[in-house]
Amino acid sequence: MDITSTSLSLNEKTHHDTAPGVVVYVCRSCRSEADPNADPRPGATLAQAAIALGDAEGVNVRSVNCLANCKRGLSAAIRSADGWSYMFGSLSEDDAADLMVGARLLASAPDGLMPWRGRPDSLKRGLVARIPPLNFTEETS
Numbered sequence: 775m776d777i778t779s780t781s782l783s784l785n786e787k788t789h790h791d792t793a794p795g796v797v798v799y800v801c802r803s804c805r806s807e808a809d810p811n812a813d814p815r816p817g818a819t820l821a822q823a824a825i826a827l828g829d830a831e832g833v834n835v836r837s838v839n840c841l842a843n844c845k846r847g848l849s850a851a852i853r854s855a856d857g858w859s860y861m862f863g864s865l866s867e868d869d870a871a872d873l874m875v876g877a878r879l880l881a882s883a884p885d886g887l888m889p890w891r892g893r894p895d896s897l898k899r900g901l902v903a904r905i906p907p908l909n910f911t912e913e914t915s
């Protein structure tokens with residue numbers, strides 16, 4: 775038996791994509807309104823937490839430099855390859871888990887719309903906009 779290959783297979787990360795077709799983008803540059811000079815910036819803290827959680831939970835998360843939502847607190851977008859995309863603001867450094875929930879809700883939505891039911895409060899009150907998919911022609915729901 776090849777011990778090296780056995781060790782490698784045991785250590786392989788079993789990555790199960792729990793939000794297929796969906797990507798969470800978190801702004802790493804958002805500042806704290808109360809303390810604009812805080813370092814690290816709260817946006818960076820949220821982005822790091824979301825990336826780590828996404829790795830653990832099988833959700834594709836990327837950090838971005840700015841989502842042009844700077845006046846509305848910590849910001850993130852959840853995009854779907856075939857469905858709608860959502861822009862959120864007023865997030866906190868503790869909302870990484872909520873973003874994972876939102877990503878999975880959107881990925882499993884048969885109509886491509888993130889359902890209101892089951893959506894974390896931060897993704898309800900923090901909703902800024904939703905954007906239709908490229909192939910959108912008319913409202914069907």
Ligand code: FES
Binds near residue numbers: 841842
């Ligand atoms: S700095 Fe975060 S949206 Fe612009």
